[in-house]
Amino acid sequence: MLATFLQNEQFIQALYILSFTLFIIGLRGVTSPATARRGNMTAAVGMAIAVVATLLIPETGDFGLIALGVAIGTIIGVPAARSVQMTQMPQMVALFNGVGGGAVALIAWAEFRRSGGDLPLEEMIPILFAAIVGSISFWGSNIAFAKLQEILPGKPISLPGQQFVNGALLLVAIGCAVAIAAGSGAELLFIGILVSAAVLGNMFVLPIGGADMPVVISLLNAFTGLSAAAAGIALGNIALIVGGIIVGASGSILTNLMANAMSRSIPAIVAGGFGGVDLTTGGDGESKPVRSTDASDAAIQLTYASRVVIAPGYGLAVAQAQHAVREMANELEKHDVEVVYAIHPVAGRMPGHMNVLLAEADVPYEKLIEMDDINSELPQIDVALVIGANDTVNPEAGMPIIDVQQCGQVIILKRSMSAGFAGIDNPLFYNENTSLLFGDAKESVANVTGEVKEL
Structure with missing residues (x-):
């Protein structure tokens, strides 16, 4: 009787509604330093409820694999979060954001494989969108992490024909998506989407300088949120939709504010057209005297x-x-x-x-x-x-x-x-x-x- 009640669709939907309500309350809380800790905990409780609601769905799957995934994530995540230094917080944010984007891309791929590519258009389009944007976010966030960690140079890395290559990669991803949406359920096309989006994610962030990294991290965060919302639409998961929209909207607004503060344009950011701008001082290279103090x-x-x-x-x-x-x-x-x-x-x-x-x-x-x-x-x-x-x-x-x-x-x-x-x-x-x-x-x-x- 209890199991039947817990797996009742209305009960599960009620849990999802409670979870995204807590998301919104938590978001309100983090707008002030005085309530930020409480707001963060409120949102975390909402996420825990959403996870429980998902596990109650009868078709959830192999609980052994789920437990293994939770264990691996906990073993890696908890020590990393506890030991990270404040100077490494940007790298941690980039990694967390990338993991979110990668998870969404994998969810999209899994849903595509589960259906054999035979999905109605209203579900297929969000799946394809989630695959493209989630993959871009994952690989782009990895490059951002590598630049912040100084694994890669912080200065812009520009390649010959960068804009042309980026445009071609985007067209390949969109072309594969259109072919799938038109009725071709070939998994090879879906893999083509993931690969082209992965390369595009790398190429997108490479020409961005370290000083512009806050903007690109915010933009990638928005990408992850939007891809999560799209996946939620395809899966019919209201908590994923609302959570993704909140992240996508807040990331987009923050990106716009920071871009304006740096005299950048969003289209230029998306095109990879900033970070490598010529901002030389035009000086003659001679050394100049400075006044030191103690x-x-x-x-x-x-x-x-x-x-x-x-x-x-x-x-x-x-x-x-x-x-x-x-x-x-x-x-x-x-x-x-x-x-x-x-x-x-x-x-x-x-x-x-x-x-x-x-x-x-x-x-x-x-x-x-x-x-x-x-x-x-x-x-x-x-x-x-x-x-x-x-x-x-x-x-x-x-x-x-x-x-x-x-x-x-x-x-x-x-x-x-x-x-x-x-x-x-x-x-x-x-x-x-x-x-x-x-x-x-x-x-x-x-x-x-x-x-x-x-x-």
Whole structure:
């Protein structure tokens, strides 16, 4: 009796409705740092309910294989998530996103094989879409991971005839899909879709530079969500549809916001037409003098300022300096210095990278100010402290920046005079109101904090 009730279709659909309701509540929760943890847990509970509902479907299949898959995923996933360092979080996000896209592509292939290619058009089209987009997302995310992990060079890798090859691969995938939809159920055509989409996913991300990686990760995330929604339509799984739509919509909106912040266009992104743009400074290659400083002088400038803005970048993550920065800000506030943080939409190597780092250090969220809002205030700010950022404050980066040169004084913490991830020389370094404090960011901030305490 109980088994019959649990496997009742109405009961299973009710569980799915509950699961996607929790998805939406969880999504609402993560919009605020105060409720983000609770929102994340709420969405996780919703996902667990969706998994249980799926397992209750009588046609689910071999529970032994399912248990094996769960065990393998748990053995790999839990230790990886617990041991990952904050500097490696972008790589983890890229991997998780890729796994999602790959899973969708495999689901599409399995459904195609189960049906023998004999599906009604309203089911076949979503299956084909999921196969193409899921495969692109999987392989593209792997390349993004390899670039972030420095397995591949972070700079753009362009191949001869790149746009033509990408277009040809897309046409091959679409052509195979059209042939299948027209009635040819040959599995070889479906494999052709997976292979051409796989190569396209690799070719799509290779010409994208590391500085643009937050945008491409967000776009691939949207691809995964849309492919999952398509698979949900084919399978009649309402939780998969809603979850995929949420991920696809949020990823698309975030991609658009970040692309606008970088003066990029979405079509150019899809065409692989960014990341390799010529942004050379046009200088004569001669060395230019810079003004260096030390921790003592930097501490004096910061302590006797009224307002200080901190512009963090990827170097902050590499040095794990977020806690040291928070301690320094606390000391400055004891001297009645107002400290705020300028956040560039694409600072770091994933969407929201700086927000995550600073939240980990318990920096009050209201002190984090977005680029468009802070730029109008910069002329009234006494000192800008740039920590591990380069491209996002570079006047010649070819995109909207945090224009710290408008501040009274600029202190830049850098390891060396090397260019940023985009490989573009930064004229900000040579301004009269700019001084550079060389060294490890965490150590430099700690030294400055020590000097502030002595004042």
